[in-house]
Amino acid sequence: MAKMQFQREQVLEQSANLFWRVGYNATSMQQVFKHTGLKPGSVYLAFGNKEALFKESLSHYAQLSKQGIAAHLAAAQSVELGICEILDGMVAQSAASDYCSCFLVKSQLELSDEPTLQAFVSEQLKQIEQLYAASLSDKYGEEQAKAKACSIMLHIFGIRVYSYHSGSELAMRQALRAGLAWLPWQSLNH
Template identity: 30%
Template sequence: MARTREFDTEAAVSRAMELFWACGYEATSVRDLTQHLGIGQGSLYAAFGDKDGLYRAALEHYRTTLAAAALRDLAEGADARSAVRALLVERIRIAVGQDGQGCLAVNAACERLPEDPSIRRIVRDMQDASRDALAEVLRVAAERGEIEARHDPDTLAAFLVTFLNGLLVSSKITPNRRDLEPLVEVALGALG
């Protein structure tokens, strides 16, 4: 008879996300995970298959919680320029505020790509969702006359996602908000 799982997998994924975010995939061992999660190695393998499975689950958790919250905040923002500024500044705050941990998705891309196609899909899905949300905000803003319609909203949104990725990588090198936040104003210049 199979044993029933004796731990909360959602809580375990959330805690694993924190550990992977703090240490990275390579520097996090299965032993680190079992100790941090307070579960046995057999339970980890039974629930997630292996370390890779738990890492993918952690990235999915990041996507559905923190990344999704940022997109909701963007959609609920007042005017487009303020909403985009708030999104970018908040991402900087998070990236430099946790001992320079950066963004889990960008960290995953830098550490696991191009070798891991499953991580590529997860990170690409997050970026596509960000691009699509930004494009919709920019499309509506152009229709309202809040921003100039000199650029295609999809292209402008792709630029902002690319800028954000670069900014988040830069936050690993220079984890200082005062140095990074003025760059947001330069990027906002693309809105016209």
């Protein structure tokens, strides 16, 4: 039996980057082999097929995202200020010349005609929303925290998609402040 001789996490990151940039449908397995440097047998033995590799890559990306959000919120002076910093960081990212939105959001939009994969992506996004809701629930109660988390996700989707249209950091920051007026934006340095 063939022995896997690669770092699984590294392959997941490389594959996630490829699917993220090119899209699930446009990514061929030949591109995966080339991008990861792996032979077809190694990829198929370790992951099964393109869909399974995509799901595991997306899951890996989502897990890292959730860990980053949780760590940022835990380290912030308050949950609300942490949310401001996260959203402000997304706006700053959107101004980069090589901006590529968010792997989860792009996949959600791309896979509208693939119900199984879209449901999988939706579940990852739902977990992020639940993370925000859980972080806010102590202060706002469960129902209000869920509503605020939903509003945060609406704004995240807006940032991730609108960035391709506008690119105006100032306009997006003003829109965030207007749409999420309950957050302590005045505590940010700009």
